[in-house]
Amino acid sequence: MRLGFLFLSSSSPVVGSSISRSIVRPAPSLLLHRPFHFIPNRTTTDSNPFQFSPRTTLTASASSMASTFKPEQARVPPALQLPSPPITKFKIGLCQLSVTADKERNIVHGRAAIEEAAEKGAKLVVLPEIWNSPYSNDSFPIYAEDIDAGPDASPSTAMLSEAARLLKITIVGGSIPERSGDKLYNTCCVFDADGKLKAKHRKIHLFDIDIPGKITFKESQTLTAGETPTVVDTEVGRIGIGICYDIRFQELAMLYAARGAHLICYPGAFNMTTGPLHWELLQRARAVDNQLYVATCAPARDVDGGYVAWGHSTLIGPFGEVLATTEHDEAIIISEIDYSQIELRRTNLPLEKQRRGDLYQLVDVQRSSSQ
Amino acid sequence: MRLGFLFLSSSSPVVGSSISRSIVRPAPSLLLHRPFHFIPNRTTTDSNPFQFSPRTTLTASASSMASTFKPEQARVPPALQLPSPPITKFKIGLCQLSVTADKERNIVHGRAAIEEAAEKGAKLVVLPEIWNSPYSNDSFPIYAEDIDAGPDASPSTAMLSEAARLLKITIVGGSIPERSGDKLYNTCCVFDADGKLKAKHRKIHLFDIDIPGKITFKESQTLTAGETPTVVDTEVGRIGIGICYDIRFQELAMLYAARGAHLICYPGAFNMTTGPLHWELLQRARAVDNQLYVATCAPARDVDGGYVAWGHSTLIGPFGEVLATTEHDEAIIISEIDYSQIELRRTNLPLEKQRRGDLYQLVDVQRSSSQ
Structure with a gap:
């Protein structure tokens, strides 16, 4: 041997x-070579080694649980069927914007980027997290806008609305600090091609992280967490929205898939520590596990800023493949989305039909409550 | 501008x-540059664009749902605290074995590899999926062993038991085809350092995949799916077991993390299509999302075999970092596991305390039923 x-x-x-x-x-x-059916020497053991020792096995008894193996029970309420989107093939534009302390400049700059993306054929444009303000707890209260009070009180979203309407495109407007009563949120507005505000996602999972010597940040010092997941039907399909740290919670992506999302957009601003380690990984994981498109958009890196963003805005396909990405400089990514790829991958790997609703269930609490 | x-x-x-x-x-x-608080031209819209259009927004009403934000409700039953393992730092050995049609040779070969890994300090040794038989529906019935009938009827697991006992190591014995009554399973046996069979995991999610022109395989033609997730306390910590395709179902890893696993071992044999695309991605995703160790072990690649495995056995740390990996040739990986890294990463990113049990819940069905 x-x-x-x-x-x-x-x-x-x-x-x-x-x-x-x-x-x-x-x-x-x-x-030693032994005959094929050798018997191991068990003189030092006082019992059959093939008997389970139940004292430490955590496995729940399944003796009375013949597998029902009902995939439709793996999602509570049951997963919705993938809806037919108004268009199945279109271009998406991811505007990785430089962001400065000059809010008016940021708005004009963002508008020009959207316009350029639309000119290059994008029917859906995505902006970065906190694109109208520096990313800091000091800045959030100063730059915050009252979105619900209408365009006068929110020049940033007023621009998005106008751009969407005039360019006839859908905009996932990254995020801005939002003031509502005495609370501040990190909020993403989605405008449809008629300029109407279709959805407003307030970051559900606040970015509270502490990696000593690397990155420490506590959004919860100034911000309040959102109360609800956001899925919205637009002219370019059903879109789930998450903001940055929301991407770390796999349940949210699972829930969006179960609500029939074609695409999840995560405006985000990962940092120089978790960016290289996790940014692409998390995007690809959400896409491949849930078999849908994932698009992310980050601010361009400003090494002189208080918070240095990783950049690397990316489009991921439903097989976990990186379809388009960039480095850290300002950039507009234009790439094609083809929703027929979702069906193809779900046929290749019919995960939804293979789930074990007899063993685990993901409960969509608000959808359960509203039914 | x-x-x-x-x-x-x-x-x-x-x-x-x-x-x-x-x-x-x-x-x-x-x-056009505009004054800071410009009002968008709304002459073509008949309503305030900032009003939601509820007809297409799928978001459930949250008006009456002030966020309870109770992370302990995100897992049902609530997640167990991470237990203190008997040892916190040790070497793991991943034996990426060549597998032939000669079962006796495979057993002797596997035993020698385990012995070599133990000699190099491994306290936990992991073998590949289907290491005693070719990976094919034709072979499974021929090579299958009746594990429950004891060592006489199962020379492969008899060897594992003896090796574990004599070398005083824990063995996650990859998997072998198992015959039980008139059914066949793809089964992983875990032996503790006293040689006792501590757990037996039957592959829960069968590998039924169809990527035309690339890879088509239907384990369900011959195999029956297992009935229960498997978490086992060993001398090297609490280990969750999945086999190959099980890794695609994020719920299983989430459930293991909620049961207090330090490590998930996935013996696996990804193929040449999904291997390069998804094997490392899925391992890293399971590790980083659940903040625990993930170890995988694959057969070495045999280009003349009916099923060509990707190889690339790997150890991943709780930050999603690749700690050790290899290519497709036969190899033994020896690498260190340090469970204190789990605590560290869970302090850095306290995901467990940040989950939104008010929005989503993962139900561990069998653990719920047994309580």
Whole structure:
């Protein structure tokens, strides 16, 4: 018997192939050739080793639970069928914008980017998280706008509404700090091609993170968390909205898929620590697990800013494939979405039909309550 | 106003920077500088664009649902606290084995690999999916063993039991085809350092996949799906078990994390299509989303085999980082696991405390039923 395993260790990833020392120093009971149906030496054990030792096995008893194996029970309420979108193939524009302390400049700049994306054929344009203000707890109260009070009180979203209407495109307007009563939110507005505000997503999971020496930030110092997931039907399909840290919670993406979303848009501003480690990974995971499109849009990197964003706005397809991405500089990504790919991948890998509703269930609490 | 967006498209990823044509051809209503609080022209709209149009917004009404924001409700039953493992730092060995049609050779070969890994310090050794048999529906009935009938009827697991006992290590024994009554399963046995069978995981999600021209396989033609998730307490911590396609179902990993697993082991044999696309992605996603270790072990690639495995056995840390991996050749990976990293990452990113049990809940059906 010849063995030539490649020996790897994490301290020195490839040590090189080595002839197994077990050949040199045989352990008789393990290395002797035995007849095919050998019986292991059990003289030192007082019981059949093949009996379970239930004291430490956490597995719940399944003796009385013949598998019902009903995938439709894996989502509560049951998952909605994928709706037929008004158009199945279109261009998306991701505007990775530079953001400054000059709000008026940010608005004019954002508008020009949207206009350029539309000119290049985008029917859906996505902006970054907090594109009208520096990303800081100091800035949020100063730059916040009262969106519900209408365009006078919210020049940033007024611009988005006008741009959507005049360009006849759908806009997922990144996010801006929103003031509502005595509360502040991190809020994404979605405008349809007629300029109407179709949905307003307030970041559900606030970015409270503490990696000493790397990145510490507590949005909860100034912001309040949103109360509801957001899925909206637009002229370019059913879109779920998450903002940045929302992407870390797989349940939200699962819930959007179960509500029939074709696409999840995550305006986001990952940082220089978690960006390289997790940004693309999380996007691809949400797409491949839920078999839908994922689009992200980040601010361009400003190394002189208080918060340095990773950039790397990206479009991911329903097979987890990176369809288009960029580095950290200001950029407009134009890429094609083809919803027929969702059907194709769900046929290739029929995950939805293979789920084990007899073992696990994801409950969409608000949809359950409203039915 | 100067614009210099980098224009990207999916057909030609980097087209090069371009001065925005919108400067050359201004669209007056969009590009005119306006006073800061400008009011958009709404002469063509008959209503306030900032009013929601409820007809197409799928968002459930949240008016009467002030956020309870109770993370402990996000898991039903509530997530268990991470238990203190018997040892917190140890070496794991992943034996990426060549597998042949000669079962006796596979057993001897597997035993030698386990012995080599133990010699190199591994306290936990993981084997590949279907390591004693070719991976094919034709082979499964021929190579299947009756594990419950004891060592005489199961030479493959008898070897694992003996190796675990003599080497004083824990073994996650990859998987073998199992015969039980008139049914066949794809089954992973876990042996503790005393040689006792601690858990037996039957693949819950069968590998039924159809990517025409690439890979088509239907395990369900011969195999029956397992009935229960498997979490087992061993001398090297609490381990959740999944087999290959099980990794695609994020709910299983979430459920294991909620049951207090430190580590999820996935013996697996991804193929040449989904391997390069998804194997590492899925492992890293399960680890980073659930903030625990993930270890995978695959067969070495046999290009002459009926089913060509991707290889790439890997250890992933709780920050989604690849700690050790290999290519497709036969190899033994030895790498260190340090469970204190789980606590660290859960302190950095306290996802468990940030979940929104008021919006979504993952129900562990069997654990719910057994309580």
